[in-house]
Amino acid sequence: MLLLMNTDRASAQTDAITTAKNDLITAFQSIRTAQRQGASNTDLLPLINQLNTALQYEENATTLEQQDPTAADANAFQSINLSTNVSFQAQRLGDAAQTSSIRRIAFAYSIALGAATLAALAVVEAPRARRLIKKRQLRRARILPGEEEHAK
Numbered sequence: 001m002l003l004l005m006n007t008d009r010a011s012a013q014t015d016a017i018t019t020a021k022n023d024l025i026t027a028f029q030s031i032r033t034a035q036r037q038g039a040s041n042t043d044l045l046p047l048i049n050q051l052n053t054a055l056q057y058e059e060n061a062t063t064l065e066q067q068d069p070t071a072a073d074a075n076a077f078q079s080i081n082l083s084t085n086v087s088f089q090a091q092r093l094g095d096a097a098q099t100s101s102i103r104r105i106a107f108a109y110s111i112a113l114g115a116a117t118l119a120a121l122a123v124v125e126a127p128r129a130r131r132l133i134k135k136r137q138l139r140r141a142r143i144l145p146g147e148e149e150h151a152k
Helices: 001-038 042-063 069-141
Strands: none
Touching: 001 042, 001 069, 042 069
């Protein structure tokens, strides 16, 4: 009976440490994803520091697994909490960076479309504008008697 209880306890410890390791990997991947989505290194630096701390907790848990199971569990849970927080924050930063990038792209396309529209209008309407300007110049020009030769 005593052997079965120790096996269960060792299994629970391994599960917490395994979960901590998996959460570390997930948090690292979340940081990489946020970086690819355009999050700045300045924003990611605190998360990287937290991830390093979580890694230290996980290493301590692995070291203490055989010596002090309670301390190993405590360290594993600290690592899990930090890793989960890092994953969440990295996803939030990545989503914000991606949204910002999409807005910049949409703004750039809008400006390009507006410039193209204005250029097309200028090309199509240029002859009409020239005729209108010539008509106005003719209306304003006074023809005085004796200056008929210059009026042509």
